[in-house]
Amino acid sequence: MIKTRQLLPRLQKGDLIRVISFGLSAKGISTSQRKICKKNLETLGLRVSFGKHVEDNDEFGTSSVAARIEDLNEALADPEVKLILSGMGGMNTAQILQSINWNLLTKNPKIFCGFSDITVLVNAIYAKTGIVTYYGPFYGTFGMEKGVEYMLEKFKACIFLKRTIYSQLSSFLE
Secondary structure: OOOOOEOOOOOOOOOEEEEEOOOOOHHHOOHHHHHHHHHHHHHOOOEEEEOOOOOOOOOOOOOOHHHHHHHHHHHHHOOOEEEEEEOOOOOOHHHHHHHOOHHHHHHOOOEEEEOHHHHHHHHHHHHHHOEOOEEOOOHHHHHOOOOHHHHHHHHHHHHHOOOOHHHHHHHHHO
């Protein structure tokens, strides 16, 4: 059963975000593209950090469930982290659902953002906690060659500004 909807405070310049690979390893993002991703996020005034296992890469192109949960728990326990950004899409995110410490997440709510395989995670977060998450860009998309300005503009509107598409649709959703 979905609990009361919980909108988290918007980000501010200087806030810390954490990149975590819930599905595929961020190792699939080239070094040059990763530099562009980080630079684009920093131009928004955000500080960027990475989970220890963001580049782990097993035979399935991901890290172990234990490694992904360790990265998640460390990000949740860190009061400086305000947003958790999926490294990439991919597969295998559903594997971590049974291991998530939902009490830790409820006590230390964070904004989550990503698309593709993280869909199962953001839906579970909303269903279990009521925390509103973002179906939006993952880390790798911040290094796109085309359309990045538009994406940055919309991402900035969602995470920094008080009025968002969600608030415009909220009366429809109720």
